[in-house]
Amino acid sequence: MKLAGLAASAVVAWLLLYSNLEPLADMLLHVSGLSSATRFGEALHFFIYEVPKVLMLLTAVVFVMGVVHTFISPERTRAILSGRRLGAGNMLAASLGIVTPFCSCSAVPLFIGFLQAGVPLGVTFSFLISAPMVNEVALALLFGMFGWKVALLYMAMGLLVAIVAGMTIGRLGMERYLEEWVQQIQQSCSCGSEETGEAMTWNRRLQEGVTHVREIVGKVWLYIVLGVGLGAGIHGYVPENFMASIMGAEAWWSVPAAVLLGVPMYSNAAGILPVVQALLGKGAALGTVMAFMMSVIALSAPEMIILRKVLRPQLIAVFAGVVAAGIMLVGFVFNAVFPTL
Amino acid sequence: MKQVKILGTGCAKCNQLADAVKAVISSENIDASVEKIEDIQKIMAYNVLSTPALVVDGEVRCKGRVPSSTELKDLLTR
Numbered sequence: 001m002k003l004a005g006l007a008a009s010a011v012v013a014w015l016l017l018y019s020n021l022e023p024l025a026d027m028l029l030h031v032s033g034l035s036s037a038t039r040f041g042e043a044l045h046f047f048i049y050e051v052p053k054v055l056m057l058l059t060a061v062v063f064v065m066g067v068v069h070t071f072i073s074p075e076r077t078r079a080i081l082s083g084r085r086l087g088a089g090n091m092l093a094a095s096l097g098i099v100t101p102f103c104s105c106s107a108v109p110l111f112i113g114f115l116q117a118g119v120p121l122g123v124t125f126s127f128l129i130s131a132p133m134v135n136e137v138a139l140a141l142l143f144g145m146f147g148w149k150v151a152l153l154y155m156a157m158g159l160l161v162a163i164v165a166g167m168t169i170g171r172l173g174m175e176r177y178l179e180e181w182v183q184q185i186q187q188s189c190s191c192g193s194e195e196t197g198e199a200m201t202w203n204r205r206l207q208e209g210v211t212h213v214r215e216i217v218g219k220v221w222l223y224i225v226l227g228v229g230l231g232a233g234i235h236g237y238v239p240e241n242f243m244a245s246i247m248g249a250e251a252w253w254s255v256p257a258a259v260l261l262g263v264p265m266y267s268n269a270a271g272i273l274p275v276v277q278a279l280l281g282k283g284a285a286l287g288t289v290m291a292f293m294m295s296v297i298a299l300s301a302p303e304m305i306i307l308r309k310v311l312r313p314q315l316i317a318v319f320a321g322v323v324a325a326g327i328m329l330v331g332f333v334f335n336a337v338f339p340t341l
Numbered sequence: 342m343k344q345v346k347i348l349g350t351g352c353a354k355c356n357q358l359a360d361a362v363k364a365v366i367s368s369e370n371i372d373a374s375v376e377k378i379e380d381i382q383k384i385m386a387y388n389v390l391s392t393p394a395l396v397v398d399g400e401v402r403c404k405g406r407v408p409s410s411t412e413l414k415d416l417l418t419r
Contacts, residue, residue: 074390074405101405105352106391108381113390181382211406306350309381 003203018056025049047232054144054224059217061140066212069101070205074110081119081127086170089123094162097130098155104132108306115186121178122170129323130162133298137216141224145277153334154290161294161326168322169315177315231277254285255331258292259324287334294327343373345417348384349393355379358393358407365413373417 025048034041077100081093102110107128114124134155143151175183276289304316311319347362349355359377366373378384387396391405395416402416 078390101391103352103354103391103405105350105354106405108350109384109392110390112381112385113388116385116388185385 003206007206014056014060018053021049021053021056043232047228050145050228050232051225054141054228055217055221057144058137058140058220058224059213061136061143062216063209063213065099065136066209067205068099069212070200070208072096072100074100074102074106074113077127078114078117078119081114081123082117084120084123086120086122086167089120090126090163090166090170091159093119093123093127093166094130094134094159097127097162098134098136098159100127100131102131102135104300104303104306107303108310111307111310112182112185115178115182118186120170121175122166122168124166125169125319126162126166129165129298130159132303133162133294134158135297137220138293138297146280150286154294157290157330157333158294158298161298161323161330165319165322165326169318172318174315174318177312177318179310179312182310252332254288255291255328255335258288258331259295259328285335286338287331287336290334291327291331294330295324298327299323343371343417344398345373345375346396347375347377347393348387348389348396349377349379350381350384351379352392354407355393358395361407361410361413362395362417365410365417369414369418371417 025045028048029041029045032044034044077096080096081089084092111124111128114127115121119127139151139155142154175186178186276284276293280286280289299320304320307316307319345362345366347355347359349358355377359375363375365371366375384392384394387394387401389401389404393407394404395402395408395413397417397419402419403412408416
């Protein structure tokens, strides 16, 4: 009961603060004696409004996901996906990828563990693509900076890429391109059914939420502050439509270029998004920017190197190729649907 | 003597767990040997899906996270 009261008051305090950020920023700017009509004033106002807004949203979403994670362990997800067919299995896998706790350093054990329990290769890939790409940090940031429509579209498109790419890999029958020892352990255990999930008190679940916030927000807050700072500079100083010629919807080649540029980059969404937001304001096209972001998160060189332990180069190439093609398609669709934001 | 194993492919969290375990073992004077297992095939023999994992006397006691030192003490001495 005490816990429920504490949680409720935290929610109320969060809502009160969040809904008053704009007047608070106005007030702070007023106190500082700067006018928002000046360039510096405009940049400063953008900064002191945007940083707390994004950080608060991120904290809330990450906390909720930390609690959700206590209900869905990777083992439980594996038990659900074991023996599923292509198609429905891919959809389920991609969706579970959003809510299952996932860290890219666990990608290999997870991958092998799924195959061991008889999760088909294509279904496993759907999970492995969706889990890092459609993550709560990316969604919270998109929501904070571009609104719920863009966040929802990103989620839908990310799921689509994960489902279609996984189904394609499944259809191609790529099992022979797994490393030998991985092929041998496929379907080797009936594991999964024994997992019952830890019985946890709510107290413990909420604690996990707090831990998750500490881990994630503690890691990315600096990137957000720096990114928004840079974004604020662009916001105040770079002329309107500056980006339109390079990253606008008319330049069709900008989508593949953005994807190619994104692959070798390994960064969290937190650092890139604020810059991206500012560029969008200056005329860059949404699809191009989305494609860039997806390829940075979903396809990274370090992940490929880790996966090389279990996949032969041919399968890694197919994986990267299929996902990149899917992301480009998303970029083109976005540019066609939203020529201007 | 307890056989403590830390399973992890060498990620940052795996090293954190190894350091935390060693710290608890020395501060609590637990009689234990610590071994880090980084080979993925050996890790998979323990049927863990998320690393790092803590194995005490052949039993997986914790996976996918770095517990607090109080929890670690409990996991190591149980």
